[in-house]
Amino acid sequence: MTATLTAPTAAPVRAGAPADALAGIGTMVRLVVRRNRVRLGVWVVVLVGMLAYVASYYQEIFPTQASLDDFAALSDTPGIRALTGLSPAADTLGGAVWTKSWMTIALSLAIGVAFLVVRNGRADEEAGRTELLRSRMLGVHAYGVASWLVNGALCVVVGLGVAFVSASGGLDPDGAGVAGSLVLGASVTGVGLVGLGIGAVAGQVTTTSRGANALASGVIVGCYVLRMIGDLGDGTLTWASPIGWGQEMQPFGANRVWPLALLVLLAAGLLGVAAALEARRDLGAGLVPERAGRPGAPERYTAPLGLGLRLQRGPVIGWSVTVVLCGLLFGSIIEAMNELIADAEAGPAQDFLRGSGVDALLAMLASMIGLVTAVFATQSAVSLRADEASGIIEPQLAGALSRRRWAWQRLAIPIVGSAALLALGGTILGAVHGSLTDDASAVGTLAGAALAYWPAVMVLVGVAVALFGWLPRLAIPLTWGFMAAMWFATMLGEVFGLPQWLLDGLPFSAVPYVPAEPMAWTPLLLLTLVAAGLAWSGVERFARRDVQPG
Amino acid sequence: MPASEMAVEVSGLTKSFGTVHALRGLDLTVPTGEVTGFLGPNGSGKSTTIRILLGLLRADGGRATVLGGDPWVDAVRLHRSIAYVPGDVTLWPNLTGGEAIDILARLSGPLDPARKAAMLERFELDPTKKARTYSKGNRQKVALVAALASDAELLLLDEPTSGLDPLMEAAFTESIREVKAAGRSVLLSSHIFAEVEKLADRVTIIREGVTVESGTITELRHLTRSQLTVVLPRGADGLARVPGVHDLQSADGHVTFAVDDAALPGVLAEVARLEPISIVANPPSLEELFLRHYGDELAALTNGGQK
Numbered sequence: 001m002t003a004t005l006t007a008p009t010a011a012p013v014r015a016g017a018p019a020d021a022l023a024g025i026g027t028m029v030r031l032v033v034r035r036n037r038v039r040l041g042v043w044v045v046v047l048v049g050m051l052a053y054v055a056s057y058y059q060e061i062f063p064t065q066a067s068l069d070d071f072a073a074l075s076d077t078p079g080i081r082a083l084t085g086l087s088p089a090a091d092t093l094g095g096a097v098w099t100k101s102w103m104t105i106a107l108s109l110a111i112g113v114a115f116l117v118v119r120n121g122r123a124d125e126e127a128g129r130t131e132l133l134r135s136r137m138l139g140v141h142a143y144g145v146a147s148w149l150v151n152g153a154l155c156v157v158v159g160l161g162v163a164f165v166s167a168s169g170g171l172d173p174d175g176a177g178v179a180g181s182l183v184l185g186a187s188v189t190g191v192g193l194v195g196l197g198i199g200a201v202a203g204q205v206t207t208t209s210r211g212a213n214a215l216a217s218g219v220i221v222g223c224y225v226l227r228m229i230g231d232l233g234d235g236t237l238t239w240a241s242p243i244g245w246g247q248e249m250q251p252f253g254a255n256r257v258w259p260l261a262l263l264v265l266l267a268a269g270l271l272g273v274a275a276a277l278e279a280r281r282d283l284g285a286g287l288v289p290e291r292a293g294r295p296g297a298p299e300r301y302t303a304p305l306g307l308g309l310r311l312q313r314g315p316v317i318g319w320s321v322t323v324v325l326c327g328l329l330f331g332s333i334i335e336a337m338n339e340l341i342a343d344a345e346a347g348p349a350q351d352f353l354r355g356s357g358v359d360a361l362l363a364m365l366a367s368m369i370g371l372v373t374a375v376f377a378t379q380s381a382v383s384l385r386a387d388e389a390s391g392i393i394e395p396q397l398a399g400a401l402s403r404r405r406w407a408w409q410r411l412a413i414p415i416v417g418s419a420a421l422l423a424l425g426g427t428i429l430g431a432v433h434g435s436l437t438d439d440a441s442a443v444g445t446l447a448g449a450a451l452a453y454w455p456a457v458m459v460l461v462g463v464a465v466a467l468f469g470w471l472p473r474l475a476i477p478l479t480w481g482f483m484a485a486m487w488f489a490t491m492l493g494e495v496f497g498l499p500q501w502l503l504d505g506l507p508f509s510a511v512p513y514v515p516a517e518p519m520a521w522t523p524l525l526l527l528t529l530v531a532a533g534l535a536w537s538g539v540e541r542f543a544r545r546d547v548q549p550g
Numbered sequence: 551m552p553a554s555e556m557a558v559e560v561s562g563l564t565k566s567f568g569t570v571h572a573l574r575g576l577d578l579t580v581p582t583g584e585v586t587g588f589l590g591p592n593g594s595g596k597s598t599t600i601r602i603l604l605g606l607l608r609a610d611g612g613r614a615t616v617l618g619g620d621p622w623v624d625a626v627r628l629h630r631s632i633a634y635v636p637g638d639v640t641l642w643p644n645l646t647g648g649e650a651i652d653i654l655a656r657l658s659g660p661l662d663p664a665r666k667a668a669m670l671e672r673f674e675l676d677p678t679k680k681a682r683t684y685s686k687g688n689r690q691k692v693a694l695v696a697a698l699a700s701d702a703e704l705l706l707l708d709e710p711t712s713g714l715d716p717l718m719e720a721a722f723t724e725s726i727r728e729v730k731a732a733g734r735s736v737l738l739s740s741h742i743f744a745e746v747e748k749l750a751d752r753v754t755i756i757r758e759g760v761t762v763e764s765g766t767i768t769e770l771r772h773l774t775r776s777q778l779t780v781v782l783p784r785g786a787d788g789l790a791r792v793p794g795v796h797d798l799q800s801a802d803g804h805v806t807f808a809v810d811d812a813a814l815p816g817v818l819a820e821v822a823r824l825e826p827i828s829i830v831a832n833p834p835s836l837e838e839l840f841l842r843h844y845g846d847e848l849a850a851l852t853n854g855g856q857k
Contacts, residue, residue, distance in 0.1 A: 029600070209642075276741075292678040296666075297652035307653060311642060391640045395693065398604050398634035398706075399657020402626045547606040 110195025159189030190263030195271025331432025370453030389550030426450025462534030469541030587750030648677025
């Protein structure tokens, strides 16, 4: 260092020798493990447990090769290819389990690890905790690399767990050893590591943890969509996506190991980029600098609705773009899948999809738009509690503003916004599909099909508001838990053998499956009434209880 | 005094959070047009009281009247005339300080842009910066500017100067004097005794949710001791034995002692008899008053530390 300092022509001073840059890493590893031990444990148990459950359930319901063959024929639909990918070895037990659970496990691990990296990186930096740490004997990369090591270990442990469960559960075909199980585990680990790399880079680019989470999940969802298009077409685009590389390892089929090298190399490259960015930038800074803003607020921010729209501008724009992209994408792939649908129509898949191929597929895509909108609505509805927990609500309520007015105006965003998003997504889906099939009525049909999910989305908002009113301290985790359970049950419930009454009782199950089924108004009216009752009760309770900062 | 002359009247206020009794019969008055200091250690219930006065919390028992109304039932109507500054200001991280000031101030009515500009200048705050980038002191200034630029009849200030530098504290003192001159009322909770002493007409001291002392600064001084330093070239013969004299120390003719204010006439007569050549008297600080009320806690702490 001395030489560098005394040499006037030296290049910009580098961040010290590697040993310095990692000083204190042991303490940081312990800190990361300590802070995240519950989260880390939950991820391992949930992801490995999911595979164990599907494996044991399928073993029970498909006892013979004939039943596996039937299931493979049933599974060969465009919808399943699009959503989860189809195992090339679909007629084996391992292949059937792969088709049902691999995408969920790999995608969850990638997004989960990316969020964990942001939580232990950018979020701490934003909160000022990293500054405190870095003021001690701590290398510039020590905290980051410690978090990467722990999260990398999480990916490996989940992969090992998956391989162990698969091997001990007898998913490998008879006489083939446990190669398929090992490839299965390795593919999950590989996709998880790429998620780690994406999270690490995202945390260097943005200055906020919210921004980093949004960027990382956006990139991962982009990879998912690339492989979706690839799987529905000739497979070229599948190879453009790291998630596709994981799929193409084809456990229980070709059992390829070499795509794992691609995944690990990409992850290492991303971590290298993240480290290079971290070495060059100031603590707290990102690639996008802060700009000066307005010196005053426009009149419309005085009303909670105007302020809420400003504060949720990012999410509102983000979700609108997401829904438009979903509509465009879904609309265009339906045409590309004509052949597949024609094949499917001949077989028993018609019953499985509850209608003719195209209509059932359209109904499924409309429900996807409904699920995406539900996430937006939930996010917007829980912001009421988030504002109370952070204490930011108090100066507002200290103004001449009633709690009811504040709550209902804020709720106007998820209530009206959900309807707008559903209409937007359904209209675009219908317009693209209609223009490709010369069917002008598709716009109205699909806009209606998507809008039919509005009452169900409102029930979720109602649950969020009721929890906000009655159980404020638990409202945010319970609301997201309910949301996640509903996604899970809607997508995987039948597979998991959940009782039918429970599935029928879910808000999304009550929605008519338009256009595969005719529109039915009674359930929509009932859902709306339930939603209104929940929301009203929540707001009234909030108006009568103490304000409780988190 | 009739009720209309009281901006805030609280009697026997109780509030519990589960098994924790935050307020156990609190009494407090803020006369209209005066500054009332509100003193107490951490966790004594100051913020809970202010949040009840704002209708954010509902009292379990007792009576609270703010500007003639019920703070819980009439919250919205009353808040048109109230400005509030919390001790720990949370802002919207992605809005600028200027935007936050406008939003907070306009919730209680129109905001005069000239007043806002004047306050921004006085507190040296850049309104174009995102709240995310503000230090604690600057976030505090945002809430202060929003409150002081308003026309509120009643200001509820919960440790408003935490995080401010001495220059800004001076700006705050000036602003509160203007508020008082305009006939508006202030409830000022604080840890800074000098600040309360400078600004407050009346003081209420609370401890563990109960009012332990209340009155004008003058009234409270009768409960306390003045500090006297006299130069007695002929020595302090017998002065230490005079009733009302405490902690007498003497060095080179400089004699320092505390006097119960009630015993002052007799003590001064005795001092005069000793022919002093100089006398300096200091009024009791609120700090002393405070220490006497919490002396047992301090003693417990000291003993605990020595064990």
